[in-house]
Amino acid sequence: MPTSAVASRRRFPSKSRVVGELKEFLGDRVSTAPAILDQHGRDESYHAGHRPDVVVFCETTEEAARTVALCARDRIPVIPFGTGTSLEGHVAALEGGVCVDLSRMDRVLAVNPEDLDCTVEAGVTRRRLNEHLRDTGLFFPVDPGADASLGGMAATRASGTNAVRYGTMRELVLDLKVVLADGRVIQTGTRSRKSSAGYDLTRLFVGSEGTLGIATEVTLRLFGHPESIVSAVCSFPTVDAAVRTVIATTHAGVPVARVELMDALSMECFNSWGKTSYAETPALFLEFHGTPASAAEQAETVSQLAQEFGGRDFAWSANQEERNQLWRARHDLLYALMARWPGRKSLTTDVCVPISRLAECIAETNTDIAAHSSIPAPIAGHVGDGNFHIAFMVDPDNPEEIREAAVLHDRLVRRALAMGGTCTGEHGIGYGKMEYLEIERGEGVGVMQALKQALDPHNIMNPGKIVPFPNQRSILHQVA
Amino acid sequence: MPTSAVASRRRFPSKSRVVGELKEFLGDRVSTAPAILDQHGRDESYHAGHRPDVVVFCETTEEAARTVALCARDRIPVIPFGTGTSLEGHVAALEGGVCVDLSRMDRVLAVNPEDLDCTVEAGVTRRRLNEHLRDTGLFFPVDPGADASLGGMAATRASGTNAVRYGTMRELVLDLKVVLADGRVIQTGTRSRKSSAGYDLTRLFVGSEGTLGIATEVTLRLFGHPESIVSAVCSFPTVDAAVRTVIATTHAGVPVARVELMDALSMECFNSWGKTSYAETPALFLEFHGTPASAAEQAETVSQLAQEFGGRDFAWSANQEERNQLWRARHDLLYALMARWPGRKSLTTDVCVPISRLAECIAETNTDIAAHSSIPAPIAGHVGDGNFHIAFMVDPDNPEEIREAAVLHDRLVRRALAMGGTCTGEHGIGYGKMEYLEIERGEGVGVMQALKQALDPHNIMNPGKIVPFPNQRSILHQVA
Incomplete structure (x- = not known):
């Protein structure tokens, strides 16, 4: 869980000359203003940002290609930037270089x-x-x-x-x-x-x-767009009961469109945030798409399956207002957490395991956290895929807590890997999870390095992310 | 449409020594018998076969790995072999080498x-x-x-x-x-x-x-397994009407499990082969999976859509016997063609285009064939994906016909590419479609070559397939 990276900024051959050359075809869409550099060097994660040397705002593929060709000539790093909402330090300019902002390519x-x-x-x-x-x-x-x-x-x-x-x-x-x-x-x-x-x-x-x-x-x-959308929520005595319901649903061939798990702590936060009165036990939020008849049939089938596993208060609606209210719970979760623990910050991560191991993975994680820490750590997940997120709500001014969260996070990822899982289901590697990628893929990382070297022999494309460049292992990164 | 390849067999350093080394860990599962070599050097396509020098029957990953390591040491080509049912010359040992038969790895x-x-x-x-x-x-x-x-x-x-x-x-x-x-x-x-x-x-x-x-x-x-399976068949006045029905079906969100197009010529062959009396016009064969209610609802929806586009005789059944009979039509098509034109052989190819261009692509192809040839060429396709197959039924002893089919095939593939399609939807490149891959992907082929060189620097893995090894372009292949 590196929150900073020890990066060696590359020798940038005559920055003013390169900036001048970029301005030749980009005009005033080249910036070295400190605020712009700061904004482009960090994402929404807890990982430390690293400023690029220059930010360019490209409006066409040709401009991006010309920028890259110019950087390739001088071996200058190139970091693409969209909205900066990544979660593993993807946009940090670890070795400096030119950030290519693509937000104006919006057609x-x-x-x-x-x-x-x-x-x-x-x-x-x-x-x-x-x-x-x-x-x-x-x-x-x-x-x-x-x-x-x-x-x-x-x-x-x-x-x-x-x-x-x-x-x-x-x-x-x-x-x-x-x-x-x-x-x-x-x-x-x-x-x-x-x-x-x-x-x-x-x-x-x-x-x-x-x-x-x-x-x-x-x-x-x-x-x-589906003709009919039905949303549903159901409470369960345990995470295991909720997961068993999802497995049975998939086996029954119900083409569920969404199925999200919220743990008891998440539901508690949501109730206090949304002034709602859901049972403060694990819950599934579901959505069914189809014709009115088939969406209703799907909801009915899952309602019956849920009952078999102790599910209660299965409530469903095809009404758009009610559906929106339901999904707001899921989408507002981060706000609910921040409101519940003011002043704390979320260190968010995700893993993914085969669904047969999901309940066990969550249970062991909760036991581990309860035994070794007082950091609140609610869990929510895309349970149909075996993918879940955990938010360690830490005091950002307490280095001991941050270190504690890092240790719990480390054990979580290793637990997921030991269960046949992957170190990230949807957030990516960035510079935050490179060590785990090596544990997960072993020799496969060598293949990835060979691919990187073949397509980017001078290591200019977003260097220091996903895999260490061959012969640079352990130069760029140290665990914080 | 190369039906043979001019390949330079590599210098095989002391074949008897290599065979001896292979026998050390594979025992009698090493063969140089001519019949075995012949069988392993060709697939089910019309492309010329090329014998490997040796065939080994591996039973474990370790045996395969040891075989490859040995071949890597001496830069001997390695050609994996499953059932030999590929369609673009994939298993031909263009430069000789060791064929690794995996059929005994069957657990x-x-x-x-x-x-x-x-x-x-x-x-x-x-x-x-x-x-x-x-x-x-x-x-x-x-x-x-x-x-x-x-x-x-x-x-x-x-x-x-x-x-x-x-x-x-x-x-x-x-x-x-x-x-x-x-x-x-x-x-x-x-x-x-x-x-x-x-x-x-x-x-x-x-x-x-x-x-x-x-x-x-x-x-x-x-x-x-779906709880209920419903199969259906429907006749259409034109290929275009059938394709419009499929587009409307997809838009309506009907999760059709199968939707196959047969052209009029295919239906004619099938009637004479299966003693059936389908209309000898383009037809769709469909299958719907779901609960009994949802599968029936899907069939009903498509029946209505088909009528809007002039579909007739929409017949559907959930009865297994009737379903099997229906799909036999589709699966027996090749036999039906061979029975219809005894002595002729099928030169089969496939292309895939965006579905909006599918009817046009088939129509232009039929016009082209009718104008320039008397070779029968029925068409059938996985129309939901925009993928179709054409079987040029040629007299194998008539080189003029084979050349004629090659010219028609060439125009078909270029037509598909010009419509934003791909030169193969599901058969692959092998050594039969390398020229078309270059036309389709342009600079992308250079990227593929870089990947090949990075992962197989001595070009031992099934050489001469997909992309020419860098600097070997036009050495290995010539159009027949």
């Missing part, structure tokens, strides 16, 4: 209703895309909490509450336009729904966190 | 019903897996026609009729055990349903056709 380039796809510039955010789609009857389902840019979501392989039904960025990106580390531009795929044509470059760049190139355009699958 | 290693996944050795075929799963209520949906091995299906990114609902090997492989080109063994992923942990090695190896390593174990997603 929806094409919507193809017959093909259920669209192409957007990388800076378009998910909310903006869905607003754009409003009149088409279509929507894009991936919702990682923050209103992130679609380029950033592709780069971190984002997902969220709808992934159990609609898939993650891994499944829903059809094609990317990518600026490579030498400034060349490629398309990674086509608009075809399927292809067996060669290596899967799209999936290679999805989740590569800007370390292999910069995605400037993203082609995405879309879905028709 | 189902684990089935995890709660997690809806399983791990199998690479030689397990899809039918054998589904037989193994029979009592669990689970199934694996990918069905590429042939009873292929799951390792081979991963290697070619196979799909089939269920992909529109359940996904292809791209979506359904969770993890692979892979022997790398230097004999090291890695896992590419975990059993977690989701992960944002680093580069997507699983997706890199899926579809890599044995050119980056050998998959020896495959972890797959499974699904619960």
Whole structure:
């Protein structure tokens, strides 16, 4: 759980010359103002920020390509930036360099209703895309909490509450336009729904966190708005009972659109925040999409299954107002936590395990936290995927608590790995989880390093993230 | 459309010594018998076969790894072999070498019903897996026609009729055990349903056709058998009307499990083969999975949509006997074609386009064939994905016809590419479609070459497939 990185800033050959060259084609869209540099060097996580030397605001792929080519010539690091809402220090300029801000590449380039796809510039955010789609009857389902840019979501392989039904960025990106580390531009795929044509470059760049190139355009699958949406909430005596209900639901073939777990502590926070009176026990929040008949049938089936596992107070509604109220509970969770423990800050992480181990993983984690710490640590998760989040609510001025949270976090990730899980289900590696990636993938990390070296031989693309550059292991990072 | 490749067989340093070394750990599972070599050098396509020098029958990952390490030492090509049912010359030993037959690695290693996944050795075929799963209520949906091995299906990114609902090997492989080109063994992923942990090695190896390593174990997603299955058939005045119905079906959010297009010529062949009396016009074959109520509702919705586009004789059934009879039509199509044109042989290919261009692509193809050829060329396709197959029924003893088919095929692939499509939806590149991959992906092929060189620097893994090794362009292949 590194919260800072010991990085050696690269020798930047004549910064003023490079800034001058960038201004030749970017005009006043080149900034070295300290406030801009600060803002671009850190994300929404607890990891320490690192300022870039320059921020450029690109408006076209050509400008991004020219910027990268110029940096490649002088071996200057390039860090792509969308909305800065990542959670593992992804945008920190560990070795300085040029931050390429893509937020002004915000055009929806094409919507193809017959093909259920669209192409957007990388800076378009998910909310903006869905607003754009409003009149088409279509929507894009991936919702990682923050209103992130679609380029950033592709780069971190984002997902969220709808992934159990609609898939993650891994499944829903059809094609990317990518600026490579030498400034060349490629398309990674086509608009075809399927292809067996060669290596899967799209999936290679999805989740590569800007370390292999910069995605400037993203082609995405879309879905028709369901005719009917039914939301439901149900209380359970234990996390295990809730998870067993989810397993039974999946087996019964119920195509549940969302199924979120909140633990007792989260429900307690939510009640005090939202003035609601849910049972303060583990709960499932569910959503069903379909025709009115099929969505109701799904809700009915899950209601019966929940009862078998001791579920109580199963309440469901197709009414939009009531549905929105229900989901606000889930989406406002972070605010509820901050209101419950004023002055404390959330150290958030995520892991993902096979669902058969999920209840056990959460139970062992709660036992570990209770035995060794008084830090509040509510848990919520995308339980259909075996993915859960934990928020260690620490006093930011208490280094002992931060260290304690780091130790608990370390044991949590190792526990998930020992259960056949992964060190991150949807947040990514950044510079925060590189050690865990090595534990998880072993020799596989060597393959990743070979890929990095092949596509970015001078290590200029977002250096110090995901994997250490060959022969740089342990130079860049030290655990705080 | 190369049907042969001009390959330079590599200098094989002391074949007898290598055979002796292989026998040290494989015993009599090392063969140089001509019949065995012949059988392993060709697949089910029309592409010319090329014998390997030796065939080894591995029974464990360790044996495969030792074989590869030995070949790496002497720079001997290694060609993995499953069932030999590929369609673009994938198993041809263009430069000779050692064929690694994995068919004896046929154990189902684990089935995890709660997690809806399983791990199998690479030689397990899809039918054998589904037989193994029979009592669990689970199934694996990918069905590429042939009873292929799951390792081979991963290697070619196979799909089939269920992909529109359940996904292809791209979506359904969770993890692979892979022997790398230097004999090291890695896992590419975990059993977690989701992960944002680093580069997507699983997706890199899926579809890599044995050119980056050998998959020896495959972890797959499974699904619960639907409670109810309804099959349906419907005739249409034109291909366009059938495709419009499919587009409307997808927009209406009907989660169709299968939707197959047969053109008029295919239906004519089928009637004479199966003694049936379907209308000899384009038809859709459909399948709906769900509860009895939801499957029936889906069929009813599609029936109404079909009528809007001129569909007639919409017939549906939940009866297993009637369903099987219906799907036999689709699955027996190749036999029906061979019976209709005795003595002729099928040159089969596939392309995939955005569905909005599908009807146009098929229409232009039919016009082109009618104008320039008398070769029968029926079309059938996985229309929900925009993927279709064409079978050029040629006289194998008539070189003029074969050349004519090659010209028509060339125009078909270029037409699909011009429509934003891909040169293969599910068959793969092998050595048959390398030229088209270059046209389709342009600079992207350079990236693929860099990946190949990074992971297989001595070009021993299934050489001459997917992309030319850097600096070997145009050495290995010539269009026939």
